[in-house]
Amino acid sequence: MPDRTNKDQKGPDHLFSGEHIQSIKDQYQDWFNNSLRDADRETEGKYFTHSGIPIKLIHTPADIEGMNYVEDLGFSGQAPYLRGVYPNMYRGRLFTVRQLAGLGAPEDCNERVCYLLDHGATGVSILFDMPTIRGYNSDDPEAEGNVGQCGAAVDSIWDIDAYFKDIDLGKVSSSIVTHLPSTSLVIPAMYFAVAEQRKTPLTQVAGTCQNDFIMETCIGSGYEILPPAVSFRMQCDVVEWICNNVPRWNPISYNGYNLREAGTDAVAEVGIAIANAIATAEELIKRGLKFDDFAPRLSFFWDLHNDFFEEIAKCRASRKVWYKIAKERFGAQQPKSMLMRYHVQTAGVTLPATEPLNNIARSAIQGLAAVLGGGQSLHIDSFDEAYSAPTEEAALVSLRTQQIIQAETGVCSTVDPLAGSYYVEYLTDQMVKRIFDYVEKIEGLGGLVQVVESGWLHREIANYNNKYQQKIENGETKMVGVNFMRADKAKTAPIRVFEYPETYSRQKAKLDRLRKERNDRQVQESLDLLRKKCHTTENLFPYCLEAVKKLATLGEIEELFREEFGLWAFPLL
Amino acid sequence: MDRKIKVVIAKLGLDIHWRGVYLVAQYLKEAGMDVVYLGNKFPAEIVEAAIEEDADVVGLSSLSGNHLSLGPIVVDMLREKGLHNVQVFMGGVMPPEHAKRLEKEFGIQKVYLPDTPMEEIISGISTAVKNARLTGPVSYEIKSD
Secondary structure, eight states: OOOOTTGTTSSBSSSSSSHHHHHHHHHHHHHHOOOOOOHHHHHHTBBBBOOOOBBOOOOOGGGGGGOOOOHHHHOOTTTTTTTTTTSSSHHHHHHEEEEEOOSHHHHHHHHHHHHHHHHHOEEEOOOHHHHHHTTTTSSSSSGTTTTTSSSBOOOOOHHHHHHTOOOOTTTTTEEOOOSSSSHHHHHHHHHHHHHHHHHHHHHTTTTEEOHHHHHHIIIIIOSOOOOHHHHHHHHHHHHHHHHHHHTTTOOEEEEEEHHHHHOHHHHHHHHHHHHHHHHHHHHHHTTTTTTTGGGEEEEEEEEEEEHHHHHHHHHHHHHHHHHHHIIIIOOOOOOGGGGGGGEEEGGGOOOOOOSTTTTHHHHHHHHHHHHHTOOOOOEEOOOTTTSSSHHHHHHHHHHHHHHHHHTOOOTTTSSSSSTTTTTHHHHHHHHHHHHHHHHHHHTTOOOOOHHTTTTTTHHHHHHHHHHHHHHHTTTTSSTTTTTTTOTOOOOOOOOOOOOOTHHHHHHHHHHHHHHSSSSSHHHHHHHHHHHHHHTSSSSHHHHHHHHHHTTOOOOHHHHHHHHHOOOOOOOOO | OOOOHHHHHHEETOOOOHHHHHHHHHHEEEEEEEEEEEEOHHHHHHHHHHHHHHHHHEEEEOSSSSSSHHHHHHHHHHHHOTTOOOOEEEEEEEHHHHHHHHHHOOSSEEEEEEOHHHHHHHHHHHHHHHHHHHHHHSSSSOOOO
């Protein structure tokens, strides 16, 4: 037995004692020199994870030398939360099965949402069409051709009401995928207003809105974009108001997912999202809030990409990084302020159009990794990803994949089952360090708003994409059926895409009726007041809420923002 | 020597996905073409830029469903302005039947769907421009009718 009083190895919690480690290192060297062929030895130093962490042929306790079990890993539901945010994890509550729904008009979506809920989904995730995402009404000229495509059209509170017809807003948890802070001031306001009309107290309303200024200014390009500092202010307005008024709502979902899909590795995905959380926290503290007032409601959104073990390590590492920042940097007092809760979606960017049924396998493996990483809710991408938003059959396969993971594989029976794997712990430790370094890099350049304004972040993404694409073009990154093992006659699928050409006329008719029925003077007054508030430091949310209750439309409010705040030129690179 | 192939390339309308279009722009540049990336634009602005830049090719990127509604408008507006030699290419995510319709019915030279190797896009554009330069006038004449 090793001497447990050996102080140079930090004491009894230490996983492996100094002399034990030394003997492992000696035997490893012996094995390396004598058991491997030259050709095997030459592969060493040539394997890396997707984000560039060196991989050894075999990992041993020597790779996690110095790790202290209690301090570095601990137990689920305890600091540093690396093993999971809740003590009982999936035995207590399975991850939320949350599949995206949104095509056509709100009335069409209502059918799909009810269909998914009837088949056992426990939350809904709502996608919008491009005009809604970018803040235009269905009958604005900019919306032409995009109404009801790839998501639902929402123009007014009437549409949210129709979307959630016969659904109890006090019971369902809704993820409202508003990309931009400016629309997160409006669409969640519509949702809350509908809840109020139905006499559901806001204290019971649960859900999430995305509300990430990086979505507006970096991840997606756009036709008309608000300046980063304005978008960031709106992001913080949404967080502040919702934290004070809708306690079960997550007012922000730091969008690592779309960053990754736009083009980053796993380290930057988490690093940028966390840099945004830090920036938000600093701003809200400046506004007089305490960290513990809002931190429990901040949520994150990760992409589950192909590199199986690295992705699991990323999820585990992200919890520890956030714990350390909450505790050490912001002095969090409540345990809930230190827990990183996140939603996971499998990686759409890894799903090709060729032989699309293969994507069921890809997504299932990614979904499994998401669960092994300990996520709180999951969307599994559908096999028709490269064709359209999920069709009904594809959405059902994704839902069933989640249920198979939950009910048939047994992976939910114990907490963090890969803990203690030398490889996974080594990767997790590497990810923690690299994420901290990336956050530091951003802060060294002046912080997140600054690196967006300067175009630095856009260049990071472009450089990554160039490298990634090169590897696909030259075959170094293999895509089965696409650039590797391609069939002579590679098949695409006969996927029947949903089309909703009638959405435009339905939305237009509704808007016409709305404009006729509403009280114009009241609408105008509410918009005038909002306009005035744009030039103060007051929180804009309550004024948006008032305006949508008076039947102001999404497009009207967004146009007001564009007029008052002006537009920003997306760096063209 | 032939002048460089001039490509004006845009994200169509409100579509936000810039990863693919930016990469294609880079690869075309590296292949020796003169590329102007416009960012997000609507048809009238794209056609205006094509005229200003004296473009051989207009490239349109669409990943969120406006390919059938806005793509054909770009072709029509170019032809109305008499730019018969400007070829319009598209790329993005759409059902394969839509891609076929765009090529057969709406005058899109070629639609590149996901998984297309960059080489194929580069050679497709080069060949089309070479053929157009052989068969028709390179400078554009405004039709009088």
